[in-house]
Amino acid sequence: MTGIGLSRFADLLMSVTEADLATDVTLSGRLLLSQSGELTVCYAPFDYIQRSARLVIVGITPGAQQARKALVEARRQLIAGSDHETALRAAKVFASFSGPMRANLIAMLDHVGLHRWLGVASTAEVWNARTDLVHFTSALRYPVYLKGENYSGSPSMTATPLLQELLVRCLGEEVEALPHAVWVPLGPKATEGIVWLVQQGFLSPERVLMGLPHPSGANAERIAYFLGRKERALLSAKTAPENIEAARARLSEQIAALAADIRVPL
Secondary structure, three states, rough: OOOOOOOOOHHHHHHHHHHHHOOOOOOOOOOEEEEEEEEEEEEOOOOOOOOOOOOOEEEEOOOOHHHHHHHHHHHHHHHHHHHHHHHHHHHHHHOOOOOHHHHHHHHHHHHOHHHHHHHOHHHHHHHHHHHHHEEEEEEOOOOOOEEOOEEEOOOOOOHHHHHHHHHHHHHHHHHHHOOOOOEEEEHHHHHHHHHHHOOOOOOOOHHHHOOOOOOOHHHHHHHHHHHHOOHHHHHHHHHHHHHHHHHHHHHHHHHHHHHHHOOOOO
């Protein structure tokens, strides 16, 4: 599935309407790439690799909403006459970590000092003036659905042949293209995929920054504690502050080591 590119689906995208994509992000299965049992992998334009990137932000897999945004933007670009590379780049930046999740992510990345390592005033710049510094991706590059719903990590991507193949061929390609970038997986399932690639020898462990709370609004309390916006005494029992404290300290240490060009093992 590596290198599918937009060419296979460009004519189809230009022939449908935004309403069609709003109704069914798979276009009645016409965007299907592969299937195994109740798992399906469908195309959305997330192929672009920002080869100058120093930071790679890794989700689990594009959800239907993210896929729809990318498809709509790619369609708009194609109809406007953009070439495929331009359309892919625009679609990926437009759809990647939008809304409140983006604000949470920026706040946490800045909090551990990643903006200083990148040489920018804030990591917010990687979504506008400095898109050259970031590569947005997912452990599973193309949208994965289980029984037609967004895949959330079960069955395991590292133990399911269809998903393991997607992980190796697509994310493995991106790792090879960005050997000196820093990789930030978001959430335990994305981390599972990245750790597996480290174990397989695809990726150097010192380039992986693990432990950042997922920026989803559903994780608001953990994010607030990570950022020092909520006191420990006010946390609910489910928050596990010790883990957040350890991750925050570890991330800050790793980023300081990167700035000094010192390798710190995970």
